[in-house]
Amino acid sequence: MDPQLGLASPWLRKCRLLYVCLLIGLLTPSVASSYSIGVGIADVTGPVAEVVFMGYAKMDQKGLGLHTRLFARSFIIDDGEQRFVFVSVDSAMIGHGVKAAVVKKLNSHYGNLYTESNVMISGTHTHSSPGGFMMDVLFDISTLGFVRETFNALVNGISKSIDKAHNNIVPGRIYVARGEVLDANINRSPAAYLRNPIYERKRYKHDTDKDLVQMQFIAATNRPLGVINWFAVHPTSMNNTNHLVSSDNVGYASILFEKRVNKHTMIGKGEFVAAFASTNLGDVSPNTRGPKCEFSGKNCSEHYTCRGKKEMCFASGPGRDMFESTSIIAHKIFNESWNLWKSGTGKEVVGPVRVVHRFVDMPNQNATFYNETSGEVETVTGCSPAMGYSFAAGTTDGPGSFAFEQGTTTSNPFWNAVRNFLAKPTDEDVRCHGAKPILLATGQMRKPYQWQPKIVSTQLAMVGNVVLAGVPGEFTTMSGRRLRDAVKKAIDETDESFGEAEVVVAGLCNTYSDYITTPEEYQAQRYEGASTVYGPHTLTIYLKQYAELARHAVLNEKVESGPTPVDLSKEQLISLVAPVLFDSPKWGKEFGDCVKQPRRTYGPGGVVTVRFISGHPRNNLMTGNTFLTVERLEEDEIWTPVATDADWETKFMWERTSMLLGSSQVIVSWEIPDTVLPGEYRIRHNGYYRYILGGIYPYQGVTNHFQVKTPQINY
Ligand SMILES: *[C@@H]1O[C@H](CO)[C@@H](O)[C@H](O)[C@H]1NC(C)=O
Ligand SMILES: *[C@@H]1O[C@H](CO)[C@@H](O)[C@H](O)[C@H]1NC(C)=O
Ligand SMILES: *[C@@H]1O[C@H](CO)[C@@H](O)[C@H](O)[C@H]1NC(C)=O
Ligand SMILES: *[C@@H]1O[C@H](CO)[C@@H](O)[C@H](O)[C@H]1NC(C)=O
Ligand SMILES: *[C@@H]1O[C@H](CO)[C@@H](O)[C@H](O)[C@H]1NC(C)=O
Numbered sequence: 001m002d003p004q005l006g007l008a009s010p011w012l013r014k015c016r017l018l019y020v021c022l023l024i025g026l027l028t029p030s031v032a033s034s035y036s037i038g039v040g041i042a043d044v045t046g047p048v049a050e051v052v053f054m055g056y057a058k059m060d061q062k063g064l065g066l067h068t069r070l071f072a073r074s075f076i077i078d079d080g081e082q083r084f085v086f087v088s089v090d091s092a093m094i095g096h097g098v099k100a101a102v103v104k105k106l107n108s109h110y111g112n113l114y115t116e117s118n119v120m121i122s123g124t125h126t127h128s129s130p131g132g133f134m135m136d137v138l139f140d141i142s143t144l145g146f147v148r149e150t151f152n153a154l155v156n157g158i159s160k161s162i163d164k165a166h167n168n169i170v171p172g173r174i175y176v177a178r179g180e181v182l183d184a185n186i187n188r189s190p191a192a193y194l195r196n197p198i199y200e201r202k203r204y205k206h207d208t209d210k211d212l213v214q215m216q217f218i219a220a221t222n223r224p225l226g227v228i229n230w231f232a233v234h235p236t237s238m239n240n241t242n243h244l245v246s247s248d249n250v251g252y253a254s255i256l257f258e259k260r261v262n263k264h265t266m267i268g269k270g271e272f273v274a275a276f277a278s279t280n281l282g283d284v285s286p287n288t289r290g291p292k293c294e295f296s297g298k299n300c301s302e303h304y305t306c307r308g309k310k311e312m313c314f315a316s317g318p319g320r321d322m323f324e325s326t327s328i329i330a331h332k333i334f335n336e337s338w339n340l341w342k343s344g345t346g347k348e349v350v351g352p353v354r355v356v357h358r359f360v361d362m363p364n365q366n367a368t369f370y371n372e373t374s375g376e377v378e379t380v381t382g383c384s385p386a387m388g389y390s391f392a393a394g395t396t397d398g399p400g401s402f403a404f405e406q407g408t409t410t411s412n413p414f415w416n417a418v419r420n421f422l423a424k425p426t427d428e429d430v431r432c433h434g435a436k437p438i439l440l441a442t443g444q445m446r447k448p449y450q451w452q453p454k455i456v457s458t459q460l461a462m463v464g465n466v467v468l469a470g471v472p473g474e475f476t477t478m479s480g481r482r483l484r485d486a487v488k489k490a491i492d493e494t495d496e497s498f499g500e501a502e503v504v505v506a507g508l509c510n511t512y513s514d515y516i517t518t519p520e521e522y523q524a525q526r527y528e529g530a531s532t533v534y535g536p537h538t539l540t541i542y543l544k545q546y547a548e549l550a551r552h553a554v555l556n557e558k559v560e561s562g563p564t565p566v567d568l569s570k571e572q573l574i575s576l577v578a579p580v581l582f583d584s585p586k587w588g589k590e591f592g593d594c595v596k597q598p599r600r601t602y603g604p605g606g607v608v609t610v611r612f613i614s615g616h617p618r619n620n621l622m623t624g625n626t627f628l629t630v631e632r633l634e635e636d637e638i639w640t641p642v643a644t645d646a647d648w649e650t651k652f653m654w655e656r657t658s659m660l661l662g663s664s665q666v667i668v669s670w671e672i673p674d675t676v677l678p679g680e681y682r683i684r685h686n687g688y689y690r691y692i693l694g695g696i697y698p699y700q701g702v703t704n705h706f707q708v709k710t711p712q713i714n715y
Pocket of ligand 1: 301
C-alpha cells in the first residue's frame, strides 16, 4: 500500500472508479466515522527444549517440551491520517533490541509507515517462555547468555503478525467496554500496598484492580475482527517447577476466546484475534490461595518465611495443581470478557488516532514530589540503575534460590563484598536509592556490556477517548492508578471538551526496566521495591512524563524523540547455550518409530499417551506448524486434524535417552475433551533430525489407530 495517498481507508484507496465509490458511500453511511482496522496473529514460539525460561530467573528451569504455543497478536488502527499498531506477545517482556529489529524489518517492506513511535509492543509476561532475547546482561544471566533462536522467533513472529494485520485491513468500528473479575487475583505484597496513604487507599475497594477493560473491533460488514482485553494479573499460574513452554493463564484465555469465535479452525490459524494483554500487574498474583509453607501448609503471609525448617513459602491455587490453576484463572477472565463481548454494552469509540513516543534517560530526570508526611514539595531525581537485596529473594510466586528475604532494608557484609567485586555503588547511588540496600549497582557495571537500560521508551496512543499509556515495565496496582489519574488530569486540563478518557496502562512495552512502585511502597523494599531500578521516585518521573505525552497527543504536537538507546546488537553477545550436535535413533529403530502405542479404545476424559523415537526439537522450531497432530478419520477416508501442539488438551514432552549417542524420545499426550466426536483417531509426530555427517532432515511417525467412544446414551 502507498502511505502517501492519505485517503481515509484502504477500500477507498482501492476504489479506482469514482462512481463505484460514491455508490458504496451512499449505501454504507455509517462507515464515514469509522476506522481502518487490521488484525493478525503469528507464532513466536522459540526453542522448546534446553533453553532456560525467562521470568523466575531459575537456571534449572529449562524447557523440556511444549504445552501451548506462543503467539504475537497485532491490531492496526488507522483514522486516515495516523496509524497505530498494538501488539500483545506471549513473552516474558519486550526488550529494546527486539522492538528495534521488528521496526527495521517493517521498514524494509513498508518504508516509514511503521516506526519506533507508532508501534507499541507489549509482553503478556508469561513466565514459561524461553529466554535469552533481552541482550542486557542482567536479564540474560539466568539463560546462560543470548539465545539467537529465541530472539529470531520473536522478531520474525511479531513482524509476521503485523504483516498479516496490514494485509487484512478493512473499514470497521471500535467499541470499549468495562467489566469486573472478582476472584482471579490477589496482592502479593500487601504490606507494601498498606504504605500508601490511607485517604488514597479509601478510594478503592480492593488492593488489586479487578476491572477488565475491553476494546472490540468489528468490520463495517459486522464481521467480528478481534478484541483486546486488559486485566491485571501475573501469568504465573504455571510455577517455577514447570518445564513446558506455556502462554499461561492469559494465553489460555486468548485461545478460549479465539476458539469460541473461529469455531473449528486450528489455533493460530483463525481470522478472529483475541489478546489478553498485560497492565499494572506488578504486585498482582493469580495464586489466590495465598502464601503457604511448602510442607506444613501454614499461612506465611506475615513474614514470608517458614521458621525452623528448610521450607519455602510460596503461593498457589485456586486449583489442585498448576495446570488446573492456570485453567481456572483463564476461564474466569475469559468468561467475563465473553460476557462483555456478547452484552452489547460497549460504547462506540470515535475521534482521531494520535501516537507520541519519547526515549527518556531515567537517571537524568527530575520531577517535583509532594511529600504528605513532611508537607513539603521536594525536587526529586532518577537514580543510576541498581537492584536491592530483596530482588534476590524472589516473590511468593517464585521464591529465589539464595537465603535472601523480602523486605530487607539492611545489607550484609558478605554479599556486599561479592557485590563490590562486580561494581561498587557510588556514594551518590547509595544516597539516591534511599531505603534500598544495593545488591547490584547495575548502573556502574559495564562489563561485558550494559546490564540494565538507562534509556527507556515512553509511549502514549489515543484512539478517540481510549488512551493507552505504554509503559516500560511492571507498574504496581497503586502506581497504575496514579498513572491513569495523572494522564486523565493532563487531558482534562488541556482540553475541557475531550470528554471522559478511558485510560489503560499497557504493561511491559518496548523496553524492560523491571518494576515501578509508588515512593511509599518503595520504603517497604519488598521484591517490587527492590526491583524499582531508578530509585524511589521512578514513578514520580513517569507521572510527569506521561502527563506531558498526553498533553502533546491532545494538542497533536510532535514530541522530541529523546536520546537514542544503546544498540546492543552490535556487541559480542555471549551465548553459552550448546548447539545440537547430532541425533541418532536407538539401535534397530528409525526416527518417528512409535515405541509406545495407544490403547485400542478410549472414552471422553481419557488420556492418550504415546512415545516416538525423535530428533532434537531445536533442529526446527516448527514455527506456524506443529510437532504433533491428533487426527480423526472422516467419512471420506481422509485423516483430518482435530488438535495440534498449540491446544490445551495436548502436551509435547522431550526426553534425552542417551547424551552420548544423541538419542531422544518424545512423549505426546492428549486429554480427550468431552466435546469430542466418536470415531477412529491416530496421533502423528513431525520433527527433524540432525545427521551426524551434517544436514537436517524431516521425519514423521504415526501411531496405530484407536477408537474414541462416547458413553452409551439410553433412549
Ligand atoms: C493469613 O494470615 C493473614 C494475617 O497474618 C490474614 O490476613 C490472611 O487472611 C490469612 N490468609 C488465609 C488464607 O488464611
Ligand atoms: C508448583 O506446582 C506443583 C503442582 O502443580 C506443586 O507440586 C509444587 O509444589 C509447586 N511449586 C512451587 C515452587 O510453587
Ligand atoms: C460465567 O459468567 C456467567 C454470567 O455472568 C456466570 O453465571 C458464571 O458463573 C461464570 N462462570 C465462571 C466459570 O466464572
Ligand atoms: C530539571 O530538569 C530540567 C530538564 O528536564 C532542567 O532544565 C532543570 O534545570 C532541572 N532542575 C533541577 C532542579 O535539576
Ligand atoms: C517524606 O518525608 C519524610 C520526613 O522527612 C520522610 O521520612 C519520608 O521518607 C518521605 N517520603 C517519601 C516517599 O519520600
